[in-house]
Amino acid sequence: MLAIREPGAKPHGAGSVALAARGVSKRFRSSRARSPVRAVDDVSLEVRRGEIYGLLGANGSGKSTLIRMFSTLLEPDGGKVHVFGLDIGAEELAVKRLINRVSVEASFFKKLSAMENLVYAGRLYGLGPDAVRAKARDILRRLGIPDDRMVEPLEKLSRGMQQKVAIARAFLSAPMLLLLDEPTTGLDIRSKREVQTFVRDLRDEHDATILLTTHDLDEAERLADRIGIIHGGRLVAEGTADELTHRYGARDLEEAFMSLTGRRIEEADVAEGEAGS
């Protein structure tokens, strides 16, 4: 039986806050740098239930590190993270049942087909293969993947198609909190739009809460109910696109980003990339 929640059904400990991070920090030791590199610095944020929260920042700003901590793959050095009231450190397994993630790389068993990968992923969340096949077919069709491509080895699918399968995998388990780490990076415009529409539709249909990281200003504005701007590992501003624009006397989100970071996002990408390499 596929675990699609009824709209309005609440998880354990559910309130109006889906994700709460308090003073979260992470440093990494680097063989090149003398002192540890501060990847995330005292970040506090809340994502409300049913919200799409966009975390906007340049490459290397700390977005992915933060998402990895929220998805239990990385332990914070300091601070606390709660998912629907559950402490991710102390109640890891329970948290894992509530979340799923799509990363920038669509990571699959390359020789297995989309369907085989999805059946495997479904089983990991306690879902039966028949129900997964039916649901997966439905999601993949909506994302424009023809039936005959679903049984081909994933390595034969384009990057865009693989990313769509990754999104289907994340939605199969009907997560209460979905972490999307630059899900449309590298996709062509059409695939990008399809994925964005699908994300919005599924949020509306299944009451999912979504934390989306992106360095695409247009995507943040298009999808996110609220936006947090992260720069140098710190959350420097938070609000709706309109609030951010007005607060910093900017004409658009890009200008607001520039006011906050001193750079256009493309320049910040280059600068952070050079600092990190």
Next chain:
Amino acid sequence: MIWELRAQGGLAYAFVERQLALMRRYWLWELVWVIYSITTSLAVAYIGLAQPIITGTAVDEAVTSRFVLYLLIGTIAWRFLGIVFEDIAEIIAWERWEGTIEYTFMAPVPRLTQLLGMAVGTIVRAAVIAVAVLFAVMLFIPVDLSHANALSAFALLGVGTLAFIGLGIGSACFPLLWTEKGLQMAYIVQAVVLLVSGVYYPTSVLPGWLQALSVISPATYVIEGMRRALIDGADLPSLWPLAWPALLVGAISIPLGLRLFLAAERYAKRTGRLKRSG
């Protein structure tokens, strides 16, 4: 309780099914591996057949046949146990290579369930390869199994499998701790176990300090016990002195390996090593 066990069984089956699906998709590699296993086993068996020529002494045919069987039991049992060890020790490296490590470790599956599922999947794979090797070798070389006690041999192999699962889990920690060199470390463990366990010779020929290592290797007892069962027809009670030490290694190595694995996973999560690129 029963519901929970069934649920965990279902989760563990995900890894069995995945393993079998990967075997199907990588069937050409599996075929290569089977052919390689057959040729190496045959090469070892031919050393036995060539004994009179190599040593320049006349050897009774029955003695040669016994020697060939001695070598074959060693090579095929080691093939089976080696696959069990390798597949489990490679869990992290394999998932990193495929790029799926983050998704597997993010899923709500207790680590014990994951590792047991992987173990069952790998036992199926190892059994298929070992049986294929046995039958292929029998096509080339006459193998006298007229005195064999198959039940005792399988029981010993089962006990040895448990011990090797534990060793494999323990060795799977290395790639979590050292992303680049970890897998090589696991292979070194495997190589040392091969050297000290009397796979192709009695451990009594080893130097004293290596014989000390052979005492703690479960393969020493398993392979010796399988030889007694398949060559001399030894029954289970008479093999107990060889079974219990291997059983003891399994009883210690599985929980210890799991504990080490969980500690290594925690370390990897603290240091950011739990990702595809290491």
